[in-house]
Amino acid sequence: MKLTWKSPKLTTHVITLAAFLIALSIILGKISIGSANLVKFGFGFLGTMLIGYFLGPWVGGVAMIVGDIISNTLLNTGSSFFIGFTFSAFLSGVIAGAFLYKQEITWQRIAVYEFVQLLVTNVFFTTLWIHLLYQAPLLPLLSVRLPKELIMYPIQIVVGIMVIRSIERLPLRNSEN
Numbered sequence: 058m059k060l061t062w063k064s065p066k067l068t069t070h071v072i073t074l075a076a077f078l079i080a081l082s083i084i085l086g087k088i089s090i091g092s093a094n095l096v097k098f099g100f101g102f103l104g105t106m107l108i109g110y111f112l113g114p115w116v117g118g119v120a121m122i123v124g125d126i127i128s129n130t131l132l133n134t135g136s137s138f139f140i141g142f143t144f145s146a147f148l149s150g151v152i153a154g155a156f157l158y159k160q161e162i163t164w165q166r167i168a169v170y171e172f173v174q175l176l177v178t179n180v181f182f183t184t185l186w187i188h189l190l191y192q193a194p195l196l197p198l199l200s201v202r203l204p205k206e207l208i209m210y211p212i213q214i215v216v217g218i219m220v221i222r223s224i225e226r227l228p229l230r231n232s233e234n
Contacts, residue, residue: 065113075120078104082121083128105149108121109152109156113158118151141190
C-alpha cells in the first residue's frame with residue numbers, strides 16, 4: 058500500500074483550510090461520551106481523517122499539534138494537558154496524511170489506516186500516557202480500552218468512508234493541494 062510523504066505548500070489557502078479543519082476537529086472532539094482520561098466514544102477521528110486527507114502528513118501533524126494545544130488549554134473542559142498526548146496528536150496527523158492525502162480512497166485503505174491509527178496512537182501511546190500519568194496498571198487498563206477500540210473500529214471505517222466519499226463528490230480540492 059502506497060503512502061504519501063508530501064504535504065501541500067504553505068499558501069494562504071492551505072493555512073486557511075488548516076484553521077478551518079483544526080476548528081472542525083476540536084468541535085468534533087468535544088462531541089463525545091465517556092471519560093477523556095480512560096474511555097471516550099466520539100467523533101474526533103473524523104477531524105483527524107479530514108486533516109490528513111486535505112493537509113498531508115506534515116502540515117496535518119502540525120495542525121493536530123495546534124488543535125491539541127488549543128483544545129487542552131484555551132478550551133479545556135477538565136482534562137489535563139500532557140505533552141505525550143500532543144505527540145500522539147502529531148503522530149495521528151502524520152498517519153492520516155500518509156494514508157489519505159492524494160490517495161485513491163477505498164474501504165480497504167480506510168480499514169488499514171484506521172487499524173494503524175488505532176494500534177499506534179489509541180492502543181499503544183494513549184494507554185502508555187494514561188499509565189504514566191495515573192500509574193494505572195497496564196493490563197487492566199488495556200482490558201478496558203481495547204474493547205472500546207474494537208467496537209469503534211468498524212464504525213470508524215463505515216463513517217470515514219461515507220464522509221470522504223461525500224467530500225470527493227464536492228468541488229473542494231484543487232490542483233495546488
